[in-house]
Amino acid sequence: MQRIVTVLSTKGGTGKTTQTYNFAKWLGSQGHQVLLIDHDHQMNLSTAFGIFNSPNTIAGVYDKEFKDPKILNVSKNVDLIPGSMHLGSIGETLINRTMREFILYNWLDKNYEAYDLGKYEYILLDSHPDVSIISKNAIMISNHVLSFVEPSQFGGFDAMDSLKARMQEFKSEAVVPRTQQSYVTADTLFVGNKVAYNTNASHEFRKSVSEMKDVVAVIPQKELFNRSTIEHRMIFEYEDGDQRNTKFFRDLRIEYGKIKQAIDKPEEEGN
Numbered sequence: 001m002q003r004i005v006t007v008l009s010t011k012g013g014t015g016k017t018t019q020t021y022n023f024a025k026w027l028g029s030q031g032h033q034v035l036l037i038d039h040d041h042q043m044n045l046s047t048a049f050g051i052f053n054s055p056n057t058i059a060g061v062y063d064k065e066f067k068d069p070k071i072l073n074v075s076k077n078v079d080l081i082p083g084s085m086h087l088g089s090i091g092e093t094l095i096n097r098t099m100r101e102f103i104l105y106n107w108l109d110k111n112y113e114a115y116d117l118g119k120y121e122y123i124l125l126d127s128h129p130d131v132s133i134i135s136k137n138a139i140m141i142s143n144h145v146l147s148f149v150e151p152s153q154f155g156g157f158d159a160m161d162s163l164k165a166r167m168q169e170f171k172s173e174a175v176v177p178r179t180q181q182s183y184v185t186a187d188t189l190f191v192g193n194k195v196a197y198n199t200n201a202s203h204e205f206r207k208s209v210s211e212m213k214d215v216v217a218v219i220p221q222k223e224l225f226n227r228s229t230i231e232h233r234m235i236f237e238y239e240d241g242d243q244r245n246t247k248f249f250r251d252l253r254i255e256y257g258k259i260k261q262a263i264d265k266p267e268e269e270g271n
């Protein structure tokens with residue numbers, strides 16, 4: 001069964017792109033077919049794959065002035081629809097469009113066969129850190145929203161609360177008039193990211209999130225993640241047998257496995 005996931009947070013820099021890049025490649029290495037959609041006008045996900053200025057980007061979905069998107073193969077079992085620096089400004093022009101949150105939904109519906117989208121087990125959308133019309137289009141097609149949070153004051157529990165509130169607001173806005181049932185079915189899952197092993201703050205954070213059902217995994221802090229996107233290499237390619245990294249790589253495989261398991265599940269009602 002295909003799972004569609006929007007990676008989203010209201011705070012910037014929590015690790016969405018870096019983790020989406022590595023998680024997708026990891027899924028690919030396990031034999032899963034993955035489609036990535038770079039849905040952020042910063043285009044960091046495309047850049048991580050060495051794609052800088054493709055003429056056929058996600059912008060074509062939202063604006064007829066742009067060429068139709070093309071799917072590129074970027075890694076073993078991983079394909080990408082590249083991002084566009086224009087996506088943010090295109091989003092602002094949509095304010096007065098009717099059904100403005102259904103543009104991606106309708107495009108998918110129309111192009112599903114032509115683009116052979118049924119072959120993907122996972123479609124992951126990396127997004128800009130906001131709940132704009134563009135992000136809402138991604139949420140609209142998703143089974144889950146996956147959010148990365150950090151053990152910091154604004155990037156942690158505050159960020160969780162703010163995303164939950166925005167999701168709730170969107171769910172209650174986007175309802176079928178007669179039945180009041182929401183078009184938005186995605187639930188919100190959280191992953192702790194950049195969590196150290198040995199600081200007080202991270203210790204407290206681990207303890208708190210271990211009791212939260214919607215926090216599905218915790219990813220350790222590791223400087224190597226920064227290298228991985230710059231050098232276009234999956235994090236596990238740095239596994240060189242150095243004993244000091246054994247625990248990190250073992251833990252990361254377990255945590256990526258937990259994310260996969262949570263994504264594979266049907267969405268939680270009312271979450």
Ligand SMILES: Nc1ncnc2c1ncn2[C@@H]1O[C@H](COP(=O)(O)OP(=O)(O)OP(=O)(O)O)[C@@H](O)[C@H]1O
Pocket residue numbers: 011012013014015016017018019040042044127128129193194195219220221222223225226227
């Ligand atoms: N587990 C981690 N340990 C250490 N550094 C990390 C980890 N995950 C991500 N980072 C680093 O955090 C920084 C921000 O990451 P990234 O760009 O992926 O965040 P983002 O949420 O996509 O940002 P934006 O909101 O701007 O799109 C990068 O330097 C990245 O290498």
Ligand SMILES: [Mg+2]
Pocket residue numbers: 016017018040042044126127
């Ligand atoms: Mg990003």
